[in-house]
Amino acid sequence: MLNKKIILCGFMASGKTTVGRALAKEISTCYVDTDELLIETYEMDIPTMFTKYGEDYFRDLEHETAKKVSEMPAGVISTGGGMLSFDRNGEVLKKGGTIICLVRDFDKIYEDLLSDTNRPLARDKSKEELKQMYDMRISKYQKYADHTVENNGSIEDCVKKIISIIDGN
16 A cells, blocks of 8 residues: 555646556555546536636646645545646645656657547647647656656556656665
């Protein structure tokens, strides 16, 4: 049982949710996805939040969610792709646990984003625009990450790498 918090960050479609769930199961701890928590708390999906209230409003709700999960005693937390793009969230989460940045080849991410309609910031962007966003966000993630883990192979391999980090190997 894990007695600390592991916070996963990374770009959209980098595997945070899938890896987070698998990691939590493997180490027998609770799992929270900040996007899922937002949807549950505010009873609205993320594209609707963006459309109805705008990105600034969404980012304020996201910050409240960051504060909420930072108070959890332990577990695995997957953050939304944009959460650590904002220093106020990075600072709150950094105090609350070990941050691991998942990185994945951009072309693989782009392929996955093409078929995903639940990502309002990716919906109307060209590959070049998404690559610019990816490059900008990666530098923000790196600013707050304690460790970086490549996620271009299997979920199991990524989970093993994270467990090795947690165990200090």
